[in-house]
Amino acid sequence: MQTNPPPTNLKPFFLAMDDIFEEYEGKLDWSEFFGNDHPVEIDVGCGRGLFVVTAAEIHPERNFLGIEIDFREGRRGAARLKRRDLTNAKVLGGDANVPFTKMIEPHSVSAIHVYFPDPWWKRKHRSRRVFNDVFVGLCSNLLMPGGLLHSWTDVEEYYGVISSLMDHHEDFEALPTPEERDPEHDMDYQTSYERKKRKLGLPIHRGQWKRKPF
Numbered sequence: 300m301q302t303n304p305p306p307t308n309l310k311p312f313f314l315a316m317d318d319i320f321e322e323y324e325g326k327l328d329w330s331e332f333f334g335n336d337h338p339v340e341i342d343v344g345c346g347r348g349l350f351v352v353t354a355a356e357i358h359p360e361r362n363f364l365g366i367e368i369d370f371r372e373g374r375r376g377a378a379r380l381k382r383r384d385l386t387n388a389k390v391l392g393g394d395a396n397v398p399f400t401k402m403i404e405p406h407s408v409s410a411i412h413v414y415f416p417d418p419w420w421k422r423k424h425r426s427r428r429v430f431n432d433v434f435v436g437l438c439s440n441l442l443m444p445g446g447l448l449h450s451w452t453d454v455e456e457y458y459g460v461i462s463s464l465m466d467h468h469e470d471f472e473a474l475p476t477p478e479e480r481d482p483e484h485d486m487d488y489q490t491s492y493e494r495k496k497r498k499l500g501l502p503i504h505r506g507q508w509k510r511k512p513f
């Protein structure tokens with residue numbers, strides 16, 4: 300997406316967890332963080348940010364937070380936000396489990412996106428997967444009633460785990476599978492991984508679920 304290295308200071312488009320502790324007392328108070336009361340959507344493992352950048356451009360009436368444990372990738376996405384002055388989006392560098400567990404007000408998020416989470420193929424590494432039963436519980440706690448959880452992957456076995464966890468959770472209702480769209484140009488994919496996998500001819504599994512009312 301970007302060939303030149305991003306500039307060093309990307310604040311406030313890129314923030315590390317330490318910045319949240321220093322500048323926001325360890326809490327993501329959305330109206331303070333984004334400077335408005337618009338709905339907030341989170342992209343877990345946003346990579347180099349294609350989804351966050353595109354969605355922020357299309358929806359100025361919503362706020363987007365990408366969370367990315369790989370700072371180099373996250374900073375690439377933030378550099379694109381900065382160049383386009385997309386003030387309704389930011390990237391947070393760090394493990395999504397930290398803000399999900401202790402920084403975000405319950406039921407304050409309108410959508411959570413998890414696209415192409417790392418599959419951790421080796422069985423002994425499976426516990427590193429971001430999408431597990433604990434994560435689903437955290438999503439249930441953060442989403443507002445009617446809020447959406449979207450997850451796509453090309454890994455059939457992992458999608459089986461994700462859809463089983465979601466379909467069997469009492470707080471979520473499965474929605475119809477989003478249809479595949481033909482891209483109009485080379486950046487017209489949901490994420491960089493969707494582009495990469497579709498170009499390899501791999502089928503993509505797409506799921507969306509709605510947080511039920513309390």
Ligand SMILES: C[S@@+](CC[C@H](N)C(=O)[O-])C[C@H]1O[C@@H](n2cnc3c(N)ncnc32)[C@H](O)[C@@H]1O
Binds near residue numbers: 344347368393416493
């Ligand atoms: C396979 S890539 C997909 C990136 C992007 N979602 C896409 O579809 O192009 C998975 C990403 O999740 C990030 N990641 C893995 N575990 C994470 C965690 N616990 N918190 C935040 N990011 C994480 C990885 O660093 C990587 O960038």
